[in-house]
Amino acid sequence: MRIRTVNCIAILLGVLVIGGCSTLGVKPWQREILARPQMALNAEPIDAAIDDHIYFSKEAASGGRSFGGGGCGCN
Amino acid sequence: MLLSLLLLASRSALAANGGQLLDLAALKGQVVYVDFWASWCAPCRESFPWMNRMQDELGRDGLVIIAVNVDHDHSDAEHFLREHPARFRVVFDPDGVLPGQFGVRGMPTSFLIDRDGRVQSRHAGFRLTDRDPLTQQIRVLLHAH
Numbered sequence: 001m002r003i004r005t006v007n008c009i010a011i012l013l014g015v016l017v018i019g020g021c022s023t024l025g026v027k028p029w030q031r032e033i034l035a036r037p038q039m040a041l042n043a044e045p046i047d048a049a050i051d052d053h054i055y056f057s058k059e060a061a062s063g064g065r066s067f068g069g070g071g072c073g074c075n
Numbered sequence: 076m077l078l079s080l081l082l083l084a085s086r087s088a089l090a091a092n093g094g095q096l097l098d099l100a101a102l103k104g105q106v107v108y109v110d111f112w113a114s115w116c117a118p119c120r121e122s123f124p125w126m127n128r129m130q131d132e133l134g135r136d137g138l139v140i141i142a143v144n145v146d147h148d149h150s151d152a153e154h155f156l157r158e159h160p161a162r163f164r165v166v167f168d169p170d171g172v173l174p175g176q177f178g179v180r181g182m183p184t185s186f187l188i189d190r191d192g193r194v195q196s197r198h199a200g201f202r203l204t205d206r207d208p209l210t211q212q213i214r215v216l217l218h219a220h
């Protein structure tokens with residue numbers, strides 16, 4: 001009986017936790033704050049440009065520093 | 076759970092407001108270009124001069140451009156519009172009801188709706204090289220009837 005109660009509580013807690021995640025996530029049109037310059041990992045443009053050059057030449061990766069473009073991979 | 080239920084309830088209440096923001100039924104018979112934009116979206120700046128030109132050139136043929144702004148802060152949108160004046164309709168949707176309904180996956184995204192009210196194409200992003208193909212698509216829809 002006691003194990004059953006514990007199980008019930010565990011399941012209930014599990015369901016509660018799942019419900020809590022249902023509304024998470026930033027939508028593309030909610031990136032307002034993320035797109036601010038203050039939110040960039042590196043605010044120094046020259047430093048960022050040098051880093052970008054390294055990433056591009058070593059990893060063939062570019063962009064993705066800020067969210068101003070919208071994150072659809074099309075800008 | 077209660078919280079998420081409350082959120083869901085407020086969302087469905089908001090969804091009901093979507094129709095008031097943008098009444099597509101009233102625009103039936105015209106080709107509608109719905110563009111989702113925000114002040115913080117860099118490519119949106121490039122799309123405004125093109126949309127002005129489209130509205131000027133093709134408005135009399137039955138093109139209606141509606142730009143839906145999704146800024147939370149209305150003053151940000153006003154500031155953007157002062158720098159990039161719009162000669163087409165602008166709808167303000169700070170709660171993000173319409174982008175949710177349209178299924179916007181990136182900013183900017185535009186939808187081209189034909190004279191029968193059907194969404195004919197969706198375009199994500201905006202580059203200057205997109206202008207000609209988009210203009211062509213609009214022209215095709217305008218002359219479809």
